[in-house]
Amino acid sequence: MAQDGWLRKYGELVAGKRTRWITIFIWVFTAAILSMTLPQVGQKEINNAPNLESTEPSVVASQVIEEQFPSSSGLPALLVWHNESGITPDDLAHVKELSLQLSDNPLEGQTEPVPYHQLPDAALMDQVSKDGTTFIQPIFFLESTDTETLDSNLEKIKETVAAAVGHNPFEEATDSTKLSARVTGPAGIAVDATALFSGADVSLLIATVIIVLVILLLIYRSPILAFIPLVGVGFAYGITSPLLGWMAGEGWITVDSQGISIMTVLLFGAGTDYCLFLISHFRQELARHENKMTALMNAVKDATGAVAMSGFTVVLALLALLLAKYGAYHRFAVPFSLSIFIMGIASLTLVPAILSVIGRASFYPFIPRTLEMKQQRAAAKGKPLPNQTAKGGFGLAIGNLVIRKPIAVTVISVIVLGVLAGFVPQVKYNYDILSSFPKTMESREGYDIIAKSFSSGSLAPVTVVVDTEGKETGIANYLKSLEQVALLSEPTAGVKNTDLQSYSITLSMNPYSLEAMSFIPELESKVAAYLSETSGISSPKVWIGGQTAEQHDTKVVGDRDRNVIIPVVIVLISLVLLIYLRSIVAMLYLIGTVLLSYGAALGLGWIILHYFMGVEGIQGSIPLYAFVFLVALGEDYNIFMVSSIWQKRKRMPLLQAIKEGVSETGGVITSAGLILAATFAVLATLPIQVLVQFGLITALGVLLDTFVVRPFLVPAITVLLGRKAFWPGRVYEPAEPSIQRSN
Template sequence: MESNPLQRFGQFVGGKKGRWAFLAIWLVLLIVLTLALPQINSIENYAGDELPAEMMSMEANQLMKEQFSSDAGVPLLIVWYKEAGLDIADIATIQAMYAKLEDTPLEGQATLPPFATLPPQALLGAVSENGRSLVTPIFFTTDTNTKSFKQSLEKISSYTEGNPYEKSLDDASLIARFSGPVAISVDAASLFASADIKLMIATVILILAILLVIYRSPILALVPIIVVGIAFLVISPLLGYMADNGWIHKDAQAVSIMIVLLFGAGTDYCLFLITKYRDKLLVEDNKFSAIAEAVRDSAGAIFMSGFTVVIGLATLALADFGAFQRFAVPFSFGVLVTMVAVLTLLPPLLSLLGRYAFWPFIPRPVKEGEARRESHVKMRKVGAFVTNKPWLVVVITSVLLLVLAFTSTKIQYNYDLLSSFPKDIQSREGFALIEDNFTAGELAPVKVIVDTKGKALDIEEQLSNLPYVAAVKEPRVGAQNSDIVLYEVDLNKNPYSNEAMADVEQMKKDVATFVDSEFWLGGETSEQLDTKAVQWHDEKLIQPVMIAIIFVVLLLYLRAIVTAVQLMATVLVSFFAALGLGWLIIHYGLGHEAMASAIPLYSFVFIIALGNDYNIFMISDIWKNRHRGLGYRQAVTEGVASTGAVITSAGLILAGTFAVLASLPIQLLVQFGIVTAVGVLLDTFIVRPLLVPALITLFGKWSYWPGRLWKKEIN
């Protein structure tokens, strides 16, 4: 075959001189960036708002800050509990702690209720009806970071006699728990910090194990880990530099998932190049020629696959929801650098190792036909079955996927982060104490703020008469503007439930009937309602945009409209099927009552982008077979045969790495890992080897329309 640009690139990057140049470049990058720039995990985690400022709940929060400063800032809730009931001695302990906070304020401490100077009886009057629990707040400035929060919790513990925060919930004496946004932020940072190390270790061990099974070579099992590991060590300081300069916000959750993505996708790209290299060594004496031809045959597909993933993940930048937006740069930039590392670092390493990379099963040149028959005989049988019975394959696989996809319509979603935490973590234990000892609505009252425009207006009675309201506190007037009036409303159900969100939606309509001026609904239930609206908007924007962009990329690469439509349709069905099957596992297998609301969009961008990855690799070989003059059925059969084993191996690795997330104590990551792993497996074992080849077979030459292959004779 004539030398083409990709082969010349392979000759350069894997050649005698070029390999040393590229190895030196990566080594210099690794050393300089590690020494000069901060690692991404050394940057403080972002603790700002997730919602746009124009959302009603955010505007209400701003009004609370301006007009009701005693309730303004980020609250830390301290939940006090005693089984026998709180007494004067317990109140004295609480007041002594608040006295120390007045004398020695914490970093970022904004406002402090005057509990230290109140009569003890006043605090006893705020105890729950059963007399066992009391909740006292401390407010911090909104710009206080998680590190300062953590230090503040440690100081508060030392300020409290007997350190009741470490006592068991079964202890008969006074116990305490931190809860509320500050404690949730600290617990989240702690969970994700430990998650990174666990993920890295578990992912590397899993990949090594699978690679040892695939290649039965200890050397080759380490090579992809080395390549992706070096890529990550370059990516981490670059992202750290971006975050340190305020170009992006560091998100611990995004970093955790990025680690899984890089090792999973990066190892897959390595597999495709390594497999081509091994095939070439079976027919080529010279290792330099073999690496050049391997790069020629795989680099185009690797680049297009990686590019598809990069632009697919980059569409998250269009999101209004903060967490979605913060995922865009780490994911897309990480995959981009990893893809470049596979194309410029892996060939030099393979060139240096030569055939001995595969020790002890060193590939030696044999006749090409014999090599192909030995390597691809099993997958060729699959390809032959698909091309001989395409209608049967399409009907069976489509019914299976559509039934699973229908199951996705039954999913229940939740919108609060706390439900993702382990039940024995500090902030969730505190929440449980509040839930057990106070009426449901007291957990998080709805803050109804009304601008009276100078009119005499009192809506306390109307609010109390609403069927979903349990209690309404006395109205309060704004400190800066007496026209601003606040009503704190307790709902008669769990304020974090979907039913409560529906009540707040109804409250907007009801309040509008007896208030003819501007009003706002704040509080955590209102924020959840706005979160639902913003996430829904992001899904409806990002999903079509991503589909359109990837479709255009496929169209430009394949020059075949029918096949591009087929590929997008199959990965879309695969996504909804993965969501449905994932829900069955999460709900009925693990007992989770609901799925985190962020899962559909997170899993969508991964499953759609990574699903098209494997399709591109297989379709590339089918197209090459047609260019070689094979008939359309034979081209499909050989395409499945030549890519089946490596794509199956790659799919198992990618699914396995995402499944590692299920070992973490964070429910959101568990659910995301399960849904994405299921999506990868469905694509690996059903969509890619069966459904897509069957559809290409059924459409015959129209699968190649309007490209040059469409004009080839069918045989």
Template structure:
């Protein structure tokens, strides 16, 4: 008796099923009581860049490196003297009674009215006010400060400018800048995991009811996922409390979707097989043992594939990616364990009633039931089902189907080359977010570059260099400040460089190496050696530039590792080098096709000019790992059947046996990822859209047509170099 058989025997017995259920209840209950909640230990202020990143090193040297909040004051008809006077009153209020974590405040209240009017935009409608906060303040702490700032403003102004719409004629106030953007970014994810939990639960329940029309069956996967979710959260909270890991709101949000989508899939793999066996086996325990024996290996293999792929994210140097690894992999591991222990126990307790009112019965049971009710037996189905017809069509024309699907996927994959990327945080915000509206005001009435200036720090050793002149000669630079001495190191001076563009745009990021090169060249021309070691660049643009560099490096590091691990697991499970090659190839092609179609949808239907730079890596991890799940489940069925029947017949029956459950699982998984597209967070909208498209491609194109067609086309060589190829060849000759 193998390991899965022993587990199945233990959890499906008369006592074992109840012991298993009680153990899960006790374990989850104790974890919830004794361990801290995951939501209490999420860290939305965790650093994404390591201390070795150039922008982080520059930020450490910069003594003017607080977090500025920029208040954009605007009146469509033009700011009045009364408006400016009240802005001064707010400045005095902040000077006399500083906000929490406030470190700097330009003294607008001490400046004469003419000087303040000179700070107003040329059209007279807009003025900027800056408040600088401690660079170590968290997003939650900054949020409290900005809320207090708005409350102070409400007491000074006759109207509530922070609540006034941009199109209104009254005075409008919007808080933007790094502080405002950071607070808005965090607030978007606050509570997202709760709303996603509710939305995904309802969606999965509705889809299961529509597909299987059984209320009990619809609840079984949700109960299992609920237990897994209830155990994962406290374990994550405990690990974070011990300081072993960190995670953020975004990670918890995606983890919820992953757990419900993939977790339901694993449950359905077992449930579908159990229902099928119940039509030929009268003893429910024996049926459950056979069902778990047939599907347990595929469930375990699928789960391990996803877990190992997600653990590869630990190799990432970018914090947001690195922090995904443990929550995602742990949730899938726990769900996989629940699928082969808790779900069989629930099925053993409920038995055939799990499928009420469409209870599966053996022919003998149907005859006995008909006799008791004095009703004739239902006529046996003579027409082959859709799955059989599909399998037979694939076996009949494998080359045509394979080539046609390869052409379709290849054409759509080609569109992925057209994707434009962005690292602009603001572009992921809804257009009515305060920080984005404030940025729009600055861009329309001042220079976009004034929102976040680039700080160039240079070690001059007390010498005077015309660096400001050199930088001012560069294209796309609108202003360079006079040098400012560093209060902590007299040998370092800094320049504030204002870009003539959106400081978060790709064009702005490309300016960072240009600025660095110009600064280094200026020092070199002055006879300074090792100029590259004496120039540092800080600021939001430099940080985004480092983000692009680090995440690209992470992708080049992680993607090959994931491909290698999945390939190795496939080799171990299938013992076929050929099968491993074409299964990996089909999933990779499907991934690029999903990117291509996703770009067409996001660009032409959603109006996105570019997608977030992290989307390809995020989508790759999920699509390749989850897409391989469906291949594994179907191919494992074909492999088992080919031991006792010709390969082509095994393919027909394998497609028929797994088609319905994989289609159901794919629809549910795609639906749960599509829920992300309902959130007001563009990075999740884009990720959810691309991933949902990829899952549907894997479900309806790759699994339904391409993989079985390639298997037929390749023939007995699909098993090479395992002995099963010779077994299949012998079966073909016998028949």
């Protein structure tokens, strides 16, 4: 056929006896040049990039606060002084000393400090917690201060405090009768979050490489073969990293440490899968052809279409994240899609070239040979001649089961997945940043002290700004009357518009909780209604700023992104399947099975996280992340298997094609699924709950696709639909053999 001839010529172009060296040289030269001339992506990370657009209410409020109330604006670091036996005048002397130091020698990006050094001890003692153990000293920095500068500033503060106190209070246990100190608040949380992800990069990379290598060795028992996919992934990363670094340096994209960490896992997991699909075809062909080049060209011909379409599917799904308004989602699109795109090219060019060079030795010591080659080796050693025996093993057994009992297999698979998906409505979500941190993290410890000694709302006060239009409003008394308000500051007048009044509210609840977030729009509407009804202000202007308001906007924008991106991903993948398979029916049930698998993964993940690990709610970003990855990667496996069935049904009856397709792809898809699931599971070993939850749910989804959807559900549905599965595409189908079905 024309297509087969074109693909064979392509194979000769990238992996021929001469051209293979050109292919390898191009990859080595390109990776070397890019690495020497362009910065690596890790050098261009920006971990405090804004996630919300300038038009979001909390961002508008922040701009008003910064312009009109500069003394109360900025990013606060809360220095929590704590003495279990009670704060003493000597302890407060250290507070004054630090305040004087920050006033005389302000840090980079620091705004006007609170002048504690000018206050008498009695005034400071009034600000100590009711139990007498804790004092909070806020230190404000400009909102635009980058995390690296914040980290440096906090280290300088700690050095100053340790030198003054005589011991390091930041290393002192929080239940000690000696003075201890912790830095928390938005600035402390930002620094700790960056440190968590930065520390995770190297350990994640090492763990991912080791897990992939171990699984490959256990499955294929060939040290050479185990390293071939890793070489392909390594070169893909070697090109992706400087390209992303260059794009970030030019300001075209923004990258952060969290995105790069997940990109690394995706690259190793999905990249290894693509390589294995080609390698498995090569091994099958080596058992049929004595000439390794003939075998390789056949493998390239058979595998290229499926690998290319699988990679294209994932790239499209990840590019859909460009539609996101939330910065963290949007920033993932280019790194993820570019890494998969380059990995797809590597698996179809570099890996074939390497296999062409190494040949059969790639599988040493279990080298695949044709029957004639085995007989020749046996004769030379004086051993009995081997006969061609039927193979298939467990995969063949599954294929037989599927074509003989398709109804039972379909019903059982749907019930299992449906029951798990039934838990999805029970899933609870949270947007509490601190819940992702280990309990021993400094900002988490500082928050726990505040929550114990003060109101937990002290961690991130809410700022309410109202335009009084010069009228006496009595808004302060109204705000104090709200049950969600634990503490209200004295009003501050705007420096440019004195009609503007600012109030700092300490909530009576965790400022990062869903309850606090839902209070933000309620607070805005109540204040506006109060001003309208009691002060005669026709169009009240109310701005609400602070971390809680930002988290509320984050949830609103995140919900919007999920409602937009999920349908777009479904449409894009449906179009790819429709173009590749030329079947509306097949496209519909392949999409349907992956969606069912996604729901089952989310439900099973919730069961494990909630009922066995005690998690009260999963991070609100998890459903969208998991959906994009699981639907795209799940269709990868469907494409791998269905493409095999589609090819075989052109020369054999459909039932036979399904049986052989399931049998032949079973091993490679199972091993690929195990590797991909294991790489995502590596995320669950990190001390960051959002990655633990994402890694667990994604790994579960991959396993469900690998062991339920791909081997059982999809082929069983194909058996039940028969010729209709190809509608409206052309059906190539010889007469069916007499295979008896039973249910």
